[in-house]
Amino acid sequence: MKQSTIDNLRQAVGADIIITEDHILEERRHDYSVISQLDDLQGRGAARPGCVAQPRKTAEVVTIVNFCRENGVPLIPFGLGSGVVSGVIANPEAVLIDMSQMNRIRKMDVHNLLVTFEAGVRGSDAEAALNKQGLILGHYPQSMAVSSVGGWVATRACGQFSTAYGSIEDVVFGLEVVLPSGEVFETCPTPRASSGPDLKELFLGSEGTLGIVTAVTFSVRWKPEKQAYSAFYLADMDRGFELQRHIIQHGWEPPVMRQYDASETKRNFPDHARGADALLIMIHEGPAGKVAAEMKECLEIAIDLGCEEAPVSVVEKWFEDRNHVPTFEEFLTQGIIVDTIEIAATWDKIGGIYRSAVTSLGEVENIANASAHSSHCYRSGINLYFTFAAIPGDSRQMSPVYYDCWRRVMEATIAGGGGIAHHHGIGRVRRPWLTAELGNPGVGLLQALKKTLDPLQMMNPGVLIPGD
Amino acid sequence: MKQSTIDNLRQAVGADIIITEDHILEERRHDYSVISQLDDLQGRGAARPGCVAQPRKTAEVVTIVNFCRENGVPLIPFGLGSGVVSGVIANPEAVLIDMSQMNRIRKMDVHNLLVTFEAGVRGSDAEAALNKQGLILGHYPQSMAVSSVGGWVATRACGQFSTAYGSIEDVVFGLEVVLPSGEVFETCPTPRASSGPDLKELFLGSEGTLGIVTAVTFSVRWKPEKQAYSAFYLADMDRGFELQRHIIQHGWEPPVMRQYDASETKRNFPDHARGADALLIMIHEGPAGKVAAEMKECLEIAIDLGCEEAPVSVVEKWFEDRNHVPTFEEFLTQGIIVDTIEIAATWDKIGGIYRSAVTSLGEVENIANASAHSSHCYRSGINLYFTFAAIPGDSRQMSPVYYDCWRRVMEATIAGGGGIAHHHGIGRVRRPWLTAELGNPGVGLLQALKKTLDPLQMMNPGVLIPGD
Structure with a gap:
């Protein structure tokens, strides 16, 4: 990237927004992907971005998007860098837009249980702010402490309590997105609509290729009255799949249902692993009456299927370690x-x-x-x-x-x-197989979306969309 | 429409698929909209379509779409005609594609609780077929007996039991759609994906403007173990809103929650209306233990808010009449x-x-x-x-x-x-206000989708999208 381009961008958006300090450029070269870390260690690491933009408000994102579009500069969105599929790989011709400074709570509406965070808010900070009001997000990816709410939207994330509370598409009420055109799209604040296709879905999983998420409104919950644990040994994985299938198809929804094969049981729960058994752990949450009814029936289903109870200390151990992100x-x-x-x-x-x-x-x-x-x-x-x-x-x-x-x-x-x-x-690592998933017509739809929203292909090029 | 165009379409897709009989052309001029019926009665009725196509399989839909695109003929999709926002108004230059003959069950998969219907299957037929296996759809619009599963998708429908079971976007597992290009898009049969934006969302609410839904796979449920009723008198509508808000925000989800103002209470439940009171009726469904816990707590919340129980016979009456569609x-x-x-x-x-x-x-x-x-x-x-x-x-x-x-x-x-x-x-009747709902950027997104998927604007022109 020419120095004059950086100077012009500084001029446009403000000098303090555009960073060229060595250590920042170095840290923002890629996300958390194992292969990026390996490439670094083995001397094939990604190049630095031309510069890093750290906007503090939506208007600055608009300015940056407009500048990049008008100057043919690729723009790579970066949340908190916890992605693991090589969705962020910088290059010296690109502006990397680091959303971490858009980290304010815009609105906490306890009456409607709606809370609006700027895109760069850290997951654990969002949850902590809600907890102070007695509220919870219900969306808890393992990366909670190292990922942003905007990143969850861009990657179509899913939290550990999803079985009851749903994935990101179920907990997001509304979005604010800066489009590649520089327009700011805001969803209508209504609980449900039949006013054409749900346009926010375009950006859930768009991985920075169709726009930049600047704010996310969540439909949150009161902290549940009761939380309880249960766990079962399983003769094999198939038995566990049958147990989980019966529980959920009977109308029960323990927020956490995790089933480990024998190898992972030994590794994660060495004190309680039992021979070649697999292990199912569950967390039940909700009103106390519902939790009691759910646990009683889950136990009956498990016994009927020949599964034996395991000590709940395995669940306690998982719960304690649940947000640990290993260093590779x-x-x-x-x-x-x-x-x-x-x-x-x-x-x-x-x-x-x-x-x-x-x-x-x-x-x-x-x-x-x-x-x-x-x-x-x-x-x-x-x-x-x-x-x-x-x-x-x-x-x-x-x-x-x-x-x-x-x-x-x-x-x-x-x-x-x-x-x-x-x-x-999908990022880069899964992209070769996306056509098998979506079919040619599906990939064609994705390419058409890209072409119409980002005709200059400036937004996170090389990611998600085959042929991009 | 020229006779030669009709002849050529017959040649392309099969003579028996293309209907020009008077009474069929007459019946397919519009949907169930009140204003269309009034226009008929007052002599301003819609014109007949040029012809009606009644495909029996997806390949025939492809042929019809390709023919219309190649010949510049507008194509108006028609399910079972229960729409109420003037989404279907025929004209003599258009082919009306009547999906009612695509009415087969493609697959009933009791293990995964997935059932695939062709788009023209009548709602009540779908439910009856499921009931024979002990299953339910969980999606029950009032129009159940006069609407098709494809129509539900095209309009982003919502059923009367939505509070627990969700709207169409929550119960649809997958779609088959013929795109304006003639390609057939099929979603990947997976419970959940983060492989780009969820492309089926493009068609949920597209009102025939972006493609033709030819098959719908639903994630269905076992018939609930228990169903029970409750009802409460409400001092006014605000009290009822507070009661419903407390119930749902406390983690309970009675599938049916309906609140009538005093006027509607008198009209619908004359035997049990009480002064100026509004009325809330609820149906609780699920495992017996969950239903019992839910009813107990809903009663406590209602009493706390100063609401009094109403006789459950009001719920029985609603349940009996629930699929009645009035003749205007x-x-x-x-x-x-x-x-x-x-x-x-x-x-x-x-x-x-x-x-x-x-x-x-x-x-x-x-x-x-x-x-x-x-x-x-x-x-x-x-x-x-x-x-x-x-x-x-x-x-x-x-x-x-x-x-x-x-x-x-x-x-x-x-x-x-x-x-x-x-x-x-949205249809035609709400179109003037869509920009207020979506904003200019939202309408721009919708127009961009239209332009890229249907550049000739042949699919149900005049509906949903402003400026179309």
């Missing part, structure tokens, strides 16, 4: 390439995908771990979260092994009839 | 112009909109009725369904009075900060 560096420096990959499928297909993906990962040379757990349950099916770890003899093979593991899980999922992305998005 | 002809021939208008707003705004809309309707000359009830409840707010009836001295004034009443409710809603359409769609 310690693995990478030891020559261990690791990652997690989430997918989803209907109940009839999930067992097959579990087995074929774990089997395929098991065929990778020097694989040290191939395991999975589920964490989000629906009447129609469930997600799976695969974890792989491999230790190639030659550390130069870590990157090829990484992509090979991803390929294996993507191919097993597609062959098994599942969906390739449950809640981390 | 008897009113119109007596010179009475009537209609209902649904809107929505957050809790803080709904009381003001109720009062200002009813007051404004009351100022219409010779108004005979201006009343409202609510029927869909959310943590953030609620809908209102206004009913007006006026008897202009001069029957030529019925049409102007109709539009005047609509204007009054739309303006009161916009001035009061609500949303102009809860679940009937």
Whole structure:
């Protein structure tokens, strides 16, 4: 990026908004993706952005968007950098727009249970502000402390309590978005509408390619009256899928339902792992009467299916550790390439995908771990979260092994009839398989949206949309 | 439409698919809108379509779409004709594509609770087929017996049991849509995805302007174990809004929550109306333990707010009559112009909109009725369904009075900060106010979608999108 371009942008939006300090440029080169961290360690790291813009208000975002459009400069949105699918990779010709300084609470409306945060508000700060009023978000990604509410929207995130409270599309009431045209789109503040397609859906999962989310209004909840735990040992994963299916299809919705295979049970709950058993943990929340009824019936269903109760201390342990985000560096420096990959499928297909993906990962040379757990349950099916770890003899093979593991899980999922992305998005790492997910007509729709909203392809180019 | 065009279309898709019989052309001139019926009675009725196409499979829809695009012929989708916002008005240059013959069940998957219907399946037939398996749709618009599943998608419908089971966007798992390009878009069969924006949302509420829905997959439910009723007298509408707000914000979700003002209570429940009281009726459904807990707590909340129990026979009466769709002809021939208008707003705004809309309707000359009830409840707010009836001295004034009443409710809603359409769609009657709902950027987004998906503007022109 020419110095004159940076100077002109400074002139347009204000000198203090445009950062060119070394350590900021360095820190904003990519998101949390394992492969970006590996590339750094092995000397193939992403370039710095031309500059970093840190707007503090929507009008400044508009100015930056207009400047980039008028000057043909790529614009890469950045929340708090917790993305894991290489959705943010900077380059020296781009402006990286860092939303972290738009971090105010705009409105807390306790009567309608509606709360508006600027896009850069940290998840844990949002929850803490709500908790002071006795409220909760109900949306708790593991990245809670390192991700922003705008990032949740851009990636179509899903929280750990989703089975009862829903995913981001269920908790978002409204959005403010700066379009590539520089216009500011705000949704109508109504609980539900049939006034054409729901336009906010265009931006849920758009990964910065169709606009920049500047504010998010959530439909929040009162802190539940009661929270209680239960856990069950499962003879195998299929038994657990059946148990979860019966619970949710009978009309119960424990917010947390997580099922670990034997390998993950041993790793996460070593004190309580039992032979080759898998493990289901559940958190029940809501009015006390509902929680009591739910726990009673879940227990009956579990007993009917031949499952045995496990100590609730496993749930307590999970709850304590739930927001821990591992640092990959310690693995990478030891020559261990690791990652997690989430997918989803209907109940009839999930067992097959579990087995074929774990089997395929098991065929990778020097694989040290191939395991999975589920964490989000629906009447129609469930997600799976695969974890792989491999230790190639030659550390130069870590990157090829990484992509090979991803390929294996993507191919097993597609062959098994599942969906390739449950809640981390497409970014760059999944993009080769998006056509298998959406079909040519679906990809064509996405390309048409891009072409009409961002005809200059300036918004986060290279991400999500095939052929972009 | 030239005879040669009809002949060529017959040649392309099959002679038996293209209908030009008088009584079919006559019947398909418009939907169920009051104003269309009035126009008929007063001799201003819509023209017949050039021809009616009745495809029996998706491939035939593709052929028809391709023919219309290649020949510059407008194409008007028609489900079962229960629309009430003038979304279907035929003209002699257009092909009306009548989806009623695409009425098969494609798949009933009891394991995943997923059921796929072709778009023309009648709501009541869909529910009956499910009931045979012990299943329910959970989506019950009043028009159940006279509307199609594809029509529900196109209009963003909402059923009477929505408070627990959600609106159409919550119960639809997947879609098959023929795009204006002739491509067939099918959603990926996964319970949830973060693979870009949810593309099926483009068609939920598109009112035939962006494609033709050919099949709908629903995420269905087992018939609930228990159903129970409760009802409460309310000192006034505001007290009822407070009661509903407390119930839903405390984490309870009776599928049916309907609140009638004093006028509607007298009209609908004459045997049990009590002075100037409003009335709330509720149906509780689900596992027996949950229903019991819910009813106990709802009663406590109601007593705390000073509401008194009403006999559950009012709920029984509503349940019996719930799918009755009134015939407007008897009113119109007596010179009475009537209609209902649904809107929505957050809790803080709904009381003001109720009062200002009813007051404004009351100022219409010779108004005979201006009343409202609510029927869909959310943590953030609620809908209102206004009913007006006026008897202009001069029957030529019925049409102007109709539009005047609509204007009054739309303006009161916009001035009061609500949303102009809860679940009937925009059609033609609400189109003048869509910019107030979506803003210029929102309307621009809608126009951009239209331009990119249907550049020839052949799909249901004149509906939904301003400037179309």
